[in-house]
Structure formats: structure tokens, C-alpha cells
Amino acid sequence: MSTVSRSAAVRTARKPRPSGGRRGERRMAALLLSPTLLVLALVVGYPVLAGLRESLYARGNGLDADGFVVQGDKFVGLDNYTSIFHGDRADAFWNAFTNTTFFTVTTVALETVIGVGMALIMHQAFRGRAVVRASILVPWAIPTAISGLLWRWIFQADGAANAVLGHQVLWTADGFAAKIAVVIAEVWKTSPFIGLLVLAGLQMVPREVHEAAKVDGASALQRFGYVTLPLIKPALLVAVLFRMLDVLRMFDLPAVLVGVNQKSVETLTMLAWFEATNLRYGSAAAYATILFGYIALIAYLFVKLLGADIIGEARRSAKGAKR
Amino acid sequence: MKRALSYLGLAAVAVYCLAPFYWMVASALRRPQDQFDNSPVPSPVSTENFRAVFGGHNGFGRALLNSVIVAGTTTVLTLVVGVFTAYALARLEFRFKNAVLGLVIATTMFPGVSQLVPLLKLFTDIGWINTYQAMVVPSLGFALPLSVWLLTAFFRQLPFELEQAAMVDGCTRGQAFRKIIVPLAAPGVFTTAILTFIAAWNEFLIALSMVNRKEMQTATVAISKFTGVSGFDQPFGTQMAAGAVVTVPLIAVVLVFQRRIVAGLTAGGVK
Numbered sequence: 001m002s003t004v005s006r007s008a009a010v011r012t013a014r015k016p017r018p019s020g021g022r023r024g025e026r027r028m029a030a031l032l033l034s035p036t037l038l039v040l041a042l043v044v045g046y047p048v049l050a051g052l053r054e055s056l057y058a059r060g061n062g063l064d065a066d067g068f069v070v071q072g073d074k075f076v077g078l079d080n081y082t083s084i085f086h087g088d089r090a091d092a093f094w095n096a097f098t099n100t101t102f103f104t105v106t107t108v109a110l111e112t113v114i115g116v117g118m119a120l121i122m123h124q125a126f127r128g129r130a131v132v133r134a135s136i137l138v139p140w141a142i143p144t145a146i147s148g149l150l151w152r153w154i155f156q157a158d159g160a161a162n163a164v165l166g167h168q169v170l171w172t173a174d175g176f177a178a179k180i181a182v183v184i185a186e187v188w189k190t191s192p193f194i195g196l197l198v199l200a201g202l203q204m205v206p207r208e209v210h211e212a213a214k215v216d217g218a219s220a221l222q223r224f225g226y227v228t229l230p231l232i233k234p235a236l237l238v239a240v241l242f243r244m245l246d247v248l249r250m251f252d253l254p255a256v257l258v259g260v261n262q263k264s265v266e267t268l269t270m271l272a273w274f275e276a277t278n279l280r281y282g283s284a285a286a287y288a289t290i291l292f293g294y295i296a297l298i299a300y301l302f303v304k305l306l307g308a309d310i311i312g313e314a315r316r317s318a319k320g321a322k323r
Numbered sequence: 324m325k326r327a328l329s330y331l332g333l334a335a336v337a338v339y340c341l342a343p344f345y346w347m348v349a350s351a352l353r354r355p356q357d358q359f360d361n362s363p364v365p366s367p368v369s370t371e372n373f374r375a376v377f378g379g380h381n382g383f384g385r386a387l388l389n390s391v392i393v394a395g396t397t398t399v400l401t402l403v404v405g406v407f408t409a410y411a412l413a414r415l416e417f418r419f420k421n422a423v424l425g426l427v428i429a430t431t432m433f434p435g436v437s438q439l440v441p442l443l444k445l446f447t448d449i450g451w452i453n454t455y456q457a458m459v460v461p462s463l464g465f466a467l468p469l470s471v472w473l474l475t476a477f478f479r480q481l482p483f484e485l486e487q488a489a490m491v492d493g494c495t496r497g498q499a500f501r502k503i504i505v506p507l508a509a510p511g512v513f514t515t516a517i518l519t520f521i522a523a524w525n526e527f528l529i530a531l532s533m534v535n536r537k538e539m540q541t542a543t544v545a546i547s548k549f550t551g552v553s554g555f556d557q558p559f560g561t562q563m564a565a566g567a568v569v570t571v572p573l574i575a576v577v578l579v580f581q582r583r584i585v586a587g588l589t590a591g592g593v594k
Contacts, residue, residue: 032411035404043464044430050441121332132509135340141577143525145543146566163361249434252527271437288437
């Protein structure tokens with residue numbers, strides 16, 4: 001932040017009327033910020049609020065001659081929410097909830113371990129780092145839906161995965177193997193991304209710190225645990241937080257890899273999407289609201305417990321890159 | 324010894340990242356009748372799958388065009404709006420600055436489906452189903468926070484002393500912005516454009532839900548809905564070829580601008 005404070009000092013020195021300049025700056029800021037805030041209010045704020053309202057209504061019985069819904073939504077209070085937790089639908093909900101949580105925990109944990117491993121390998125490398133860093137961007141650049149298809153093809157009954165394993169596994173049929181298939185595909189696509197971020201963090205750790213620890217007799221494992229890890233922790237936490245937010249709303253990958261409406265891999269987003277495409281908007285909105293609450297809770301806990309500083313991280317990385 | 328181990332590690336990382344992608348290209352280059360052949364190199368090599376992709380009934384050329392229009396429009400709109408906001412956030416001093424940045428980031432927390440339901444209803448009412456704007460407008464919701472976040476990170480690194488100097492030399496604030504800051508900021512804006520374009524290009528949920536006419540489908544949706552011509556239940560060969568067509572240009576761009584993209588990803592820390 002040295003830039004801003006220095007230029008602020010320059011400004012106060014040059015300008016005889018600092019208060020007038022500040023007011024102008026504030027008006028300017030408001031002017032520049034308003035388009036973004038307006039767009040976000042329209043495309044995110046409005047739908048989210050309308051969705052909340054929608055979740056309290058049920059579709060009326062009125063259909064017109066063509067079978068289209070006519071304005072006849074009925075206020076039903078919290079019925080859309082309570083009915084989610086009753087009977088068969090409760091099973092579907094808890095199944096989707098468990099799947100979503102399972103995917104989040106397993107993929108984020110694996111991604112972090114594999115990503116950190118990749119970063120350490122690349123950091124140790126003498127030559128060829130550039131080539132590998134280029135190849136690491138390939139899984140990231142493939143659209144998720146396409147990678148879903150690719151893995152569906154690999155996981156066919158007579159596909160490459162079974163040929164490599166030498167063992168027949170029905171990956172995309174309903175069951176635990178389907179979950180594993182989704183986890184593998186997701187980890188493949190996103191762990192290079194974590195590797196990239198961690199590598200950038202590693203490159204900012206001064207070599208002297210490592211040497212000092214080495215001289216003091218720390219083993220390689222100790223150096224990683226007590227020197228490297230604390231120094232890359234801020235960057236890693238933010239990466240993990242964003243990954244978690246992303247997996248919690250997973251849709252494309254299980255939908256393409258295994259299919260929609262499959263118990264084994266159905267996530268909360270898929271459940272809400274299924275309701276919406278069947279025109280049950282009220283209950284779709286209720287699912288979406290519950291999912292949002294879950295995501296917000298996880299994000300809050302993560303930031304509170306582990307102290308991931310998202311905005312501060314942007315400040316720090318900007319400063320670090322300047323150095 | 325250590326050196327050999329290091330190369331082995333690098334090779335493992337490269338194989339991990341590239342093997343599935345290689346399999347996509349290899350499968351695409353097989354003849355349809357060799358589809359289930361698991362040999363590592365396709366022989367004989369055939370472009371039949373690629374010809375099938377652009378063959379009549381898939382309408383894939385149109386789908387590619389749709390993707391370019393939707394992702395391109397989203398990118399341009401986001402940048403036009405986002406550049407000003409990011410400039411204000413990086414450069415100006417005002418109260419609630421962190422609150423505004425926090426708010427912008429918080430909007431990325433909303434899952435896509437929570438926007439989907441009301442927008443689906445709204446767009447049905449105003450007749451926007453099967454239009455480009457029905458895909459572009461919701462995409463702004465995730466693309467705008469992403470680009471504001473990236474641009475702010477880039478703009479914070481700019482030497483704003485130069486702008487001060489230009490203003491001392493008699494430039495107005497607008498001139499200083501246009502003549503000093505814009506050229507310096509161009510690389511960051513360009514990187515943000517690539518990352519935003521890729522994010523918009525990859526969008527699936529909205530594009531799948533807002534469109535039910537084949538001519539309006541984006542490439543990712545179209546590929547996932549390919550139907551086979553022949554007896555296979557799913558035309559994997561054609562799908563892999565189409566996947567390669569969609570992915571290879573993207574990968575080429577990513578590799579050419581590798582350095583910038585890595586800088587953008589690590590500055591933003593977002594997908």
C-alpha cells in the first residue's frame with residue numbers, strides 16, 4: 001500500500017484545498033463504482049431476492065389452453081421447505097446433501113495434497129519447469145463439461161480405465177464407483193490449479209530462510225512443516241476456500257459424467273436444477289436457498305476458524321508482486 | 324541421483340496432466356470402427372470423426388459461433404464495466420472501499436442455481452428463452468466479480484506516481500488516465516479478458532437451461548447432446564473430436580500467453 005500512501009502525501013502537498021479534492025474523489029469513486037454495483041444488483045441481487053420470495057410460493061393450478069402456467073402462484077409460507085424434509089423427498093435431499101459434502105471433503109483434500117506435491121516437485125526442478133508448468137494449464141483450460149465427457153469415455157465398461165486396471169469396474173453405473181469416478185475427474189482438473197498457486201507462493205519464500213533452517217539441523221520434513229507451510233498458508237487458504245465454494249455447487253461434471261437424476265452422484269445443485277426444469281419453481285428455489293445457506297455457513301466457518309483473509313490476500317499479493 | 328529423481332517427478336506431473344487429454348485426441352483420431360480399440364496410438368489415423376463433427380445433423384459450426392458470441396459479449400461487457408470499478412478500487416481513497424470489494428466477492432458465493440430459477444421465470448415471461456441475452460446476462464453475474472477482482476489486483480501494481488506527474492505537467496485526470504494508465508494497464512486488462520473469456524466459454528448450467536432450440540445451443544451443451552449416427556449408444560468418437568476442436572484453440576491461447584495467465588491466476592487466486 002506504499003504507493004497509495006505516498007501518492008496521497010504528494011496530493012496533499014500539491015493541493016491547497018485537500019477537503020475539496022477528497023469530496024471530488026469520493027464523487028468520482030461513486031460514479032465509477034455504480035455501473036458494476038448496478039449490474040450486480042440486477043443480475044445477482046434481484047434473482048436471489050426473487051428466488052427467496054419464489055421459495056415461499058407454489059405454482060397455482062391455473063393452466064391455460066396450451067398447458068402453460070398462468071399467473072396464479074399461491075403463497076404457501078414455508079411449505080416448500082418443510083416438504084423437502086418429509087417422506088421420499090427427505091431421502092433425496094439428504095442423499096444429495098451427503099453427496100455434495102462427500103465430494104467437497106474428498107476432492108478438496110486430495111486436490112490440496114496433490115497440488116502441494118506438484119508444486120514441491122516443480123520447485124525442486126532444475127530444468128524443464130517451464131514445460132511442465134505449461135502442461136499443468138491443460139486440465140484447467142478444458143471446459144468442465146468436456147472433461148466430463150472425456151472421463152465418461154475413459155470410464156466406459158470397455159474403456160481405458162478398466163484396460164489399465166485390468167479389472168472390470170462399472171464406473172458410470174449407479175453406485176460407489178460412480179462417486180469415485182467423479183472425484184477422480186474433479187481432482188484431475190483442479191489440483192494443477194492449486195499446484196500453480198502454491199508454486200507461486202513457494203517462489204516468494206526466500207532461499208535464505210531454508211538454508212538457515214538447514215543449518216539449524218531441520219530435516220526436509222521439518223523444513224516443510226515449520227518453514228514452507230506457514231509461509232504459503234495465506235495463498236493456500238484462499239485457494240482452498242474458492243475451491244470449496246466451487247465444489248459445493250458442482251453440476252456439470254456429475255451431470256455429464258454419470259447423468260442427471262442419478263442417486264449416486266446427485267448434488268444439491270442438480271436437485272434444484274431438476275425441480276426447475278420440471279417447472280416446480282417454488283421447490284427449486286427452496287433447494288437453492290438451502291444450498292446457499294450451506295455454502296455461506298461453510299465459508300463463514302472456514303474464514304472464522306482458519307482466518308483466510310480474502311481481501312487482505314489481494315492486497316498482499318499485489319504488494320508481493322511489486323517487490 | 325537427486326537430479327534423476329527430480330526429472331522423474333516432473334515427468335509424473337506432466338503425464339498426470341496430459342495423459343487424459345492425449346486420450347481425447349487419440350480417440351478422436353481413430354476410425355469409428357476402431358472406437359473401442361485401446362492401443363495407445365491410433366492406427367490407422369483417420370479424420371472421419373472430425374468430419375462427422377461438422378457433418379450436417381450436429382449443427383456444430385453454429386454451436387461454436389454461439390459460444391463465441393456469448394462468451395465474447397460477456398467478456399466485452401464485463402471489461403467495459405469492470406475496468407472503471409477496478410480503477411476506483413485500486414486507485415481512489417474512499418470510505419467503504421473494502422466493503423465494496425467484499426460485496427463484489429461475496430456475490431460469487433451465490434450458487435448458479437439460485438439465480439437460475441427466478442431468471443428462468445423472468446425470461447420465460449419476457450420471451451427471452453432461446454436468445455443470446457438470456458445466456459449473456461446471467462453470465463455477467465459470475466464474470467463481473469471475477470474480472471473486477473483480477474483487474475483490481477493488476478491495477479494495484481501500476482505506478483500511479485506517473486499519473487500524478489502527468490497531472491502536475493498539466494494533464495487533466497481524464498487525460499492522465501487515458502495517456503498514462505491505459506497503456507500501462509493494457510496487459511492486465513488483456514489477461515483478465517482471456518481468463519473471463521475462458522470462464523464464460525466453460526459455462527454450462529445457464530446455457531443448458533435457458534435454451535432448448537438446437538440452433539441456439541453453445542458448443543459445450545451441443546457436444547454433451549450429440550446423438551450417434553450409427554449403432555453406438557453414445558457417439559464418443561465424435562464427441563472426443565468435438566471436444567478437441569473446442570479445447571485445442573483454448574489450450575493454444577493459454578500456452579502462448581502462459582506467463583500472463585499464471586500471473587493473473589496467482590494474483591486473483593480464483594478459478
